Amino acid sequence: MDYEVVIGCEVHVELKTKTKIFCNCPTDFGGAPNTHVCPVCLGLPGTLPVLNKKVLEYAIKAGLATNCEIAEYSKFDRKNYFYPDLTKAYQISQFDLPICKNGYVEINVGGKTKKIGLTRIHMEEDAGKLVHQGATITSATGSLADYNRAGVPLIEIVSEPDLRSAEEVLAFLTNLKAIIEYTGVSDAKMEQGSLRCDVNISLRPFGQEEFGTRAEIKNLNSFRAVERVINYEIDRQTDILEDGGQVVQETRTWDEGKGVTLSLRSKEDSDEYRYFPDPDLTPLVIDRAWVEELRSSLPEMPMAKRKRLIEEEGLPEYDAGVITSSKVLAEFYDGVRAHYGDAKKTSNWIMGELLARVNAEGIELEDIKVKPEHLAALLTVLDKGEINGKIAKEVFAEMFNTGKEPESIIKEKGLVQISDEGAIVAIVDEVLANNPKSVEDYRAGKKQAMGFLVGQVMKASKGQANPGVVNKLLAERLEQ
């Protein structure tokens, strides 16, 4: 039988605040263990958590950027469970009155736009980090707890089970990540753990309305892992159903090395967490004027920008998708276009030379040294014919490595294109004198000998000769 896959995502995003959600400890990553902690985030008796205003602001911004309704009234609840990464034996989270609900993120798959519903976005605190003393958690003799991360602010974004393929999930995560990045509330980097994803997957026969039993796979930290997990789970659950078995509702973990998911624990029912309102925190009544102020402070969102690049800039869908998938790249594009007129050429250079080098060097887009106005200047001199394409790429490589402006690189290296006919004629004559065979071939009708001769002239001029002038002069000489 053919099964339809039904997927929902829970995405945890670490907010980029200076301090933790309920205390003044810094959120900086990489401090010595247990040095970014205080009585509040350690959960010591007698302490009182107080909400960081920035966390509320960022959660609202994330909600507005994903078309959510912002609650008029919201509160925090305690989610009770025992695990050594929690200092208090409960996590402060939000249960029935989350800050945002009923939003959506648009995705574009196979030329079709689809809205993926967001059930809710709530605020909560991150847990500490455990270092297991052994190869794996099951074989460890014990664990060490570092609470620097305990209390770092998170938002959890919960999607509706609207996703129907790995491709849709990747498009959803890509767009969600871009939206979050555009709002500036988080770095949203999967590799660095500031964006983590849990996926819920179930299968049902096509046409069946009722959902099948789902498995939840926790804490995926790369797009690649998400894709592999989904494909693995589709196979695993299909096999179970084909054999007449039943999928167990449970939490599973992804073993990256073995490429399999493993049962972690059967899903605790939500009431096993014994949620109740946290009496230490006051309810939130959200000022509508503030919400509107935050709404108007949001930058253009990726899908809107994508649409603008296609409709107004005339870029192909693919180009627009790549450029808007990252805020840095989109801003870079706008930066070049502010000084340079050709949209498609701008996009070609960003997607070609720039991204190729970024990927080859394995650097972050934030760390690009090239300034957009410098790329604009390079493309301008290229268009004017002051340098040719090959040299432009050389200059760009130098710009990429040093951050220098193109004019000074061109001057320093003496790379200005030679268009002066007198100078080129000398080289042309020399090349013709050195290649009598090719000249003979050309005159005998083998027109392709021309290409060889042009190449020789370009080589002799160290690539600086204007190819148009070279062609013209060669043709003149050969026709004599």
Add this chain to the structure above:
Amino acid sequence: MITKEVVEKVAKLSRLELTEEEVAVHAEQLNKILETMDILKQIDTDGIEPLAHVLPIQNVLREDEVGECMPREKVLSNAPEQADGMFQVPKIV
């Protein structure tokens, strides 16, 4: 009705180890508490929003400004066991 099984489940979730006698005592006491709750149930609460906080306060917020952390010796001073500046905990699973 709080049965022996319910008490055992709640005890497990709370990581409490109870003897047979204690389970019986708690079952009886919890049932009495629920009976008292039944009195409260007689009040008509239609149209009344659930209470989120007992005090009439809201929106207590702080600015996002870094403050002092606790010295690590102090942080770890109550830890029964520690290693490498971290809390040592027993085997988890």
